[in-house]
Amino acid sequence: MIQPEPDGRLNGWVKRKLSYRDNLISTTIQILTKTLVIAEMEVRKLRHDPTDLVIRAVQPSLWLLIFGQVFTKIRAIPTGDLPYLDFMAAGILAQSVLFVAIFTGGMTLIWERDLGFVHKFLASPTPRVAMVLGKSLACGVRCLSQIFIIYVLALLLGVKLNLYPLAIIQVLLIVLLGAACFCAFSLIIGCLVKTRERMTGIGQLLTMPLFFASNAIYPISMMPNWLKFLSHINPLTYQVDALRGTMLANGSSIYGFGWDCIILLLTLIALTLICGRLYPRVAM
Numbered sequence: 001m002i003q004p005e006p007d008g009r010l011n012g013w014v015k016r017k018l019s020y021r022d023n024l025i026s027t028t029i030q031i032l033t034k035t036l037v038i039a040e041m042e043v044r045k046l047r048h049d050p051t052d053l054v055i056r057a058v059q060p061s062l063w064l065l066i067f068g069q070v071f072t073k074i075r076a077i078p079t080g081d082l083p084y085l086d087f088m089a090a091g092i093l094a095q096s097v098l099f100v101a102i103f104t105g106g107m108t109l110i111w112e113r114d115l116g117f118v119h120k121f122l123a124s125p126t127p128r129v130a131m132v133l134g135k136s137l138a139c140g141v142r143c144l145s146q147i148f149i150i151y152v153l154a155l156l157l158g159v160k161l162n163l164y165p166l167a168i169i170q171v172l173l174i175v176l177l178g179a180a181c182f183c184a185f186s187l188i189i190g191c192l193v194k195t196r197e198r199m200t201g202i203g204q205l206l207t208m209p210l211f212f213a214s215n216a217i218y219p220i221s222m223m224p225n226w227l228k229f230l231s232h233i234n235p236l237t238y239q240v241d242a243l244r245g246t247m248l249a250n251g252s253s254i255y256g257f258g259w260d261c262i263i264l265l266l267t268l269i270a271l272t273l274i275c276g277r278l279y280p281r282v283a284m
Helices: 020-047 051-056 058-074 083-115 117-123 128-156 165-192 196-212 223-230 233-247 259-283
Strands: none
Touching: 020 058, 020 128, 051 058, 051 083, 058 083, 058 128, 083 117, 083 128, 083 165, 083 196, 083 223, 117 259, 128 165, 128 259, 165 196, 165 233, 165 259, 233 259
16 A cells, blocks of 8 residues: 655754754865865876976076085175075075976866866866866965975085984975965966967066075165065065074074965965956866
């Protein structure tokens, strides 16, 4: 005998409406999970071309070996009690992270668009913010190899490094944050331009002003007032400041490690939100 279906739902069948707190937690977990998935996919590409990490280390090595050695001898830039080569080592690590991030994020995005991968990701339920954060995090992981290379070269040149585990962990954190910031910035440019050639030109146009409008190779006190203003709104300045305070045995931070991290984190959040809004433009 077939029993008639009840007119209403039985007890326990009614779906509980999620509260705002539950929705927020669920959304956050989903974004974090998708971010880690995207990051793992990007990092996996290094297995196909690991030599890229070595090639990226050539430029900072030349800066330390040539520029650093020359300016250490002529003593043209006042750095107080800190030897110029020590002062410069943190800036060159930040420069290396900047160059890798700028020329990795946007170029990879345009390359994936030409191959049709971006259209597939946009058709998936993956949040746009997770796509941006995943690529930015993967870029940070890619830049971790630069720490090892700069550390080895700096030790060979006689730079006094802070090798305590906590200091190394702080350097890892600041490199991840800095790389993620500049990768998100590069992704914004990749969303706006259409060709790899234009992306290369804009990348070269932006990296040098960002580098020289920071405290990477000379202190802010030497700058004219207009350049000091640009330096204070330049995220690279805070990355270099944090690295100089944690990476060097006798180094110090002007703004403090915590404040430097907050500035970089807020910059990353702002750039990620902007890039998330622009991301669908890649497929146009």
